[in-house]
Amino acid sequence: MAITPKSMDPNALEFEVIAREGEARTGIxxxxxxxxETPVFMPVxxxxxxxxxxxxxxxxxxxxxxxxxxxxxxxxLRPGIEIIRACGGLHKFIGWERAMLTDSGGFQVWSLGALRxxxxxxxxxxxxxxxxxxxxxxxxxxxVQAALGAEIAMAFDECAPGEATSEEARRSMELTLRWAxxxxxxxxxxxxxxxxxxxxxxxxxxxxxxxxxxxxxIQGASHLDLRRESLDRTVEIGFxxxxxxxxxxxxxxxxxxxxxxEIAPRMPADRPRYLMGVGTPEDLVEAVARGVDxxxxxxxxxxxxxxxxxxxQGKLNIKNARFAVDQRPLDESCRCRVCRRHSRxxxxxxYLSGEMLASILLTHHNLAFFLDTMRRVRQAIxxxxxxxxxxxxxxxxxxxxxxxxx
Amino acid sequence: MAITPKSMDPNALEFEVIAREGEARTGIxxxxxxxxETPVFMPVxxxxxxxxxxxxxxxxxxxxxxxxxxxxxxxxLRPGIEIIRACGGLHKFIGWERAMLTDSGGFQVWSLGALRxxxxxxxxxxxxxxxxxxxxxxxxxxxVQAALGAEIAMAFDECAPGEATSEEARRSMELTLRWAxxxxxxxxxxxxxxxxxxxxxxxxxxxxxxxxxxxxxIQGASHLDLRRESLDRTVEIGFxxxxxxxxxxxxxxxxxxxxxxEIAPRMPADRPRYLMGVGTPEDLVEAVARGVDxxxxxxxxxxxxxxxxxxxQGKLNIKNARFAVDQRPLDESCRCRVCRRHSRxxxxxxYLSGEMLASILLTHHNLAFFLDTMRRVRQAIxxxxxxxxxxxxxxxxxxxxxxxxx
Numbered sequence: 001m002a003i004t005p006k007s008m009d010p011n012a013l014e015f016e017v018i019a020r021e022g023e024a025r026t027g028i029x030x031x032x033x034x035x036x037e038t039p040v041f042m043p044v045x046x047x048x049x050x051x052x053x054x055x056x057x058x059x060x061x062x063x064x065x066x067x068x069x070x071x072x073x074x075x076x077l078r079p080g081i082e083i084i085r086a087c088g089g090l091h092k093f094i095g096w097e098r099a100m101l102t103d104s105g106g107f108q109v110w111s112l113g114a115l116r117x118x119x120x121x122x123x124x125x126x127x128x129x130x131x132x133x134x135x136x137x138x139x140x141x142x143x144v145q146a147a148l149g150a151e152i153a154m155a156f157d158e159c160a161p162g163e164a165t166s167e168e169a170r171r172s173m174e175l176t177l178r179w180a181x182x183x184x185x186x187x188x189x190x191x192x193x194x195x196x197x198x199x200x201x202x203x204x205x206x207x208x209x210x211x212x213x214x215x216x217x218i219q220g221a222s223h224l225d226l227r228r229e230s231l232d233r234t235v236e237i238g239f240x241x242x243x244x245x246x247x248x249x250x251x252x253x254x255x256x257x258x259x260x261x262e263i264a265p266r267m268p269a270d271r272p273r274y275l276m277g278v279g280t281p282e283d284l285v286e287a288v289a290r291g292v293d294x295x296x297x298x299x300x301x302x303x304x305x306x307x308x309x310x311x312x313q314g315k316l317n318i319k320n321a322r323f324a325v326d327q328r329p330l331d332e333s334c335r336c337r338v339c340r341r342h343s344r345x346x347x348x349x350x351y352l353s354g355e356m357l358a359s360i361l362l363t364h365h366n367l368a369f370f371l372d373t374m375r376r377v378r379q380a381i382x383x384x385x386x387x388x389x390x391x392x393x394x395x396x397x398x399x400x401x402x403x404x405x406x
Numbered sequence: 407m408a409i410t411p412k413s414m415d416p417n418a419l420e421f422e423v424i425a426r427e428g429e430a431r432t433g434i435x436x437x438x439x440x441x442x443e444t445p446v447f448m449p450v451x452x453x454x455x456x457x458x459x460x461x462x463x464x465x466x467x468x469x470x471x472x473x474x475x476x477x478x479x480x481x482x483l484r485p486g487i488e489i490i491r492a493c494g495g496l497h498k499f500i501g502w503e504r505a506m507l508t509d510s511g512g513f514q515v516w517s518l519g520a521l522r523x524x525x526x527x528x529x530x531x532x533x534x535x536x537x538x539x540x541x542x543x544x545x546x547x548x549x550v551q552a553a554l555g556a557e558i559a560m561a562f563d564e565c566a567p568g569e570a571t572s573e574e575a576r577r578s579m580e581l582t583l584r585w586a587x588x589x590x591x592x593x594x595x596x597x598x599x600x601x602x603x604x605x606x607x608x609x610x611x612x613x614x615x616x617x618x619x620x621x622x623x624i625q626g627a628s629h630l631d632l633r634r635e636s637l638d639r640t641v642e643i644g645f646x647x648x649x650x651x652x653x654x655x656x657x658x659x660x661x662x663x664x665x666x667x668e669i670a671p672r673m674p675a676d677r678p679r680y681l682m683g684v685g686t687p688e689d690l691v692e693a694v695a696r697g698v699d700x701x702x703x704x705x706x707x708x709x710x711x712x713x714x715x716x717x718x719q720g721k722l723n724i725k726n727a728r729f730a731v732d733q734r735p736l737d738e739s740c741r742c743r744v745c746r747r748h749s750r751x752x753x754x755x756x757y758l759s760g761e762m763l764a765s766i767l768l769t770h771h772n773l774a775f776f777l778d779t780m781r782r783v784r785q786a787i788x789x790x791x792x793x794x795x796x797x798x799x800x801x802x803x804x805x806x807x808x809x810x811x812x
Contacts, residue, residue: 325492
């Protein structure tokens with residue numbers, strides 16, 4: 001297990017593991033904006049909104065999301081950093097008082113494909129909004145993330161495709177490591193201007209609202225030797241937490257789990273371990289079993305908008321004609337407000353009518369399902385029942401890799 | 407003032423005026439699904455959903471909508487009456503326990519324009535969904551509305567355009583009167599099958615959940631003599647309540663108010679008076695001053711989706727560049743959750759980013775503004791302050807006919 005250099009101000013983020021079962025662990029992540037129990041799922045709030053979900057709902061007992069994601073790439077392009085700065089940072093701009101994590105933009109820019117050109121300095125790309133030529137680098141990403149002011153920022157990385165050769169993956173990993181070093185240096189310069197005076201941070205527009213935490217990202221595609229090297233050298237640079245990037249980008253599922261199984265247990269035990277952009281509820285449980293603490297994924301929100309619900313009996317496609325007069329809730333064992341109130345027949349009608357409320361309600365239920373799964377995972381680990389929970393969860397009808405079972 | 411024939415079961419709906427000031431009045435409308443204070447604004451729930459608003463929000467203190475509208479035309483075409491019947495009626499289908507009113511489909515079919523052909527029997531038209539040839543008549547409308555099972559159903563009417571000549575308007579009015587008679591007869595036959603045993607109505611699929619009320623609709627375009635005749639002859643047929651239809655369909659605003667001023671005070675004093683499809687907050691207050699009790703309008707929901715907010719300072723177009731860093735709420739004197747939490751700058755960003763949350767939040771605020779205006783109207787009438795309220799409300803900056811003033 002790697003040793004963590006404590007080079008960063010420990011006050012930016014505190015993390016403590018409180019119970020373990022095998023590699024699975026539950027812990028407490030303390031941020032300036034609330035305490036987060038791990039393993040935790042972070043709903044994705046790309047452009048400053050978790051699509052279709054009001055902040056009151058995210059805070060409600062139904063969901064109780066303790067931390068959400070914001071996207072550097074999207075917010076930088078629109079509304080732009082000057083506007084967010086003028087409005088006092090991302091929290092104040094969107095009206096969210098709880099914790100946030102911002103990604104670095106690295107993955108979004110990479111996923112633009114033909115629209116971007118990667119050089120040593122950074123990535124040149126065309127905006128997906130207006131085609132304008134833009135340039136993102138570790139330094140710019142850190143500056144944008146400082147202006148956004150999330151509790152957790154991410155290093156600017158480069159992602160290799162799932163099927164990258166060893167040579168391609170090494171080239172990409174080496175670049176990511178150099179960018180990690182530059183990210184950290186730029187981040188630390190910016191943090192010098194951080195103002196932190198307890199509960200009521202000074203609201204100077206040019207200063208950071210408070211010291212942020214920075215996570216490093218481990219790359220290396222499907223090559224375990226590169227992954228291990230990436231881990232060691234990223235830890236050597238020293239971050240407040242560590243993420244596994246570059247998974248769920250085209251590789252096969254067993255390959256993904258092989259990487260997680262190899263890397264997660266080797267990640268610093270006293271720092272949060274974050275698996276980026278993964279996955280289905282079953283993926284989350286399986287990754288927790290391998291030692292992961294934090295997750296984000298667009299599945300609950302995106303699938304909600306395309307008529308798919310996650311349930312304890314597997315995935316459900318609300319468009320299906322057999323739900324036309326089905327008066328049961330989406331999931332008979334779910335206690336979320338959507339399941340307490342609305343039938344499959346009504347949700348199908350809303351979806352087929354193109355009504356916004358279909359997306360709103362399906363997204364709400366899906367987030368409730370993901371967040372509740374994490375609650376049950378934490379509870380199971382605390383009571384030494386995780387092995388049993390995992391078996392039951394992954395053996396349930398319809399679990400495993402997305403088949404349509406309800 | 408016309409005398410009301412009490413031909414209908416009075417238990418379907420009870421109405422009592424509890425205070426007056428001039429022609430303005432506040433009252434209590436008792437339905438099987440709750441007590442409604444009038445004047446009341448009914449949010450429009452066309453396809454079984456008030457677009458972009460969760461039912462929990464409609465029930466919340468912020469909005470507290472006591473009755474919403476459903477559309478016979480839309481629900482008949484999709485999901486269709488067999489599905490709604492199989493799901494136990496509209497309330498059960500959509501998950502709404504409070505009162506509802508369904509329109510008859512007459513106006514929707516009329517507004518299809520070239521797509522419909524009106525005959526003595528009814529209206530033939532092409533579905534806006536799939537172009538299928540359909541036929542709606544008083545008898546069919548009553549049957550559909552019985553299956554929907556709202557507390558208040560509307561007679562099937564024909565609307566004349568705002569600029570209709572006296573001859574055209576008379577022809578249309580005479581047809582509406584014959585259809586009103588047929589509506590009532592069909593309605594009463596259907597009500598014979600109503601089951602009403604107190605709080606827990608028997609849930610037989612073929613029987614009505616409980617006796618409904620039926621409102622007649624006064625037509626006559628802008629011709630006051632025809633309007634008076636339509637009123638007298640509609641009252642002669644005898645309904646549980648009366649509506650003014652065929653306004654806000656192209657006529658000038660002074661013409662609309664002339665009709666309301668002529669007709670509303672002459673409508674049966676002991677029955678609710680409903681002005682269909684009107685209007686801005688100022689229109690509502692002005693119509694209350696002329697004796698109207700009930701309103702519905704798509705303005706708060708539709709304008710919410712196109713970026714327009716109603717405020718105490720007039721209409722506000724959230725797209726406007728001057729809101730880019732405006733950290734004030736939509737309306738500084740509004741206490742709704744949107745205004746308590748979110749800035750104009752954020753709402754503008756959401757709107758320009760095409761985010762669903764823009765529509766959700768603007769619609770919520772607009773409904774809060776309309777419903778709160780009605781609360782203030784009722785309070786003003788009860789405390790004999792309505793004249794003052796009306797003066798202040800219509801003299802506020804930006805009031806009057808929709809200019810953009812904030």
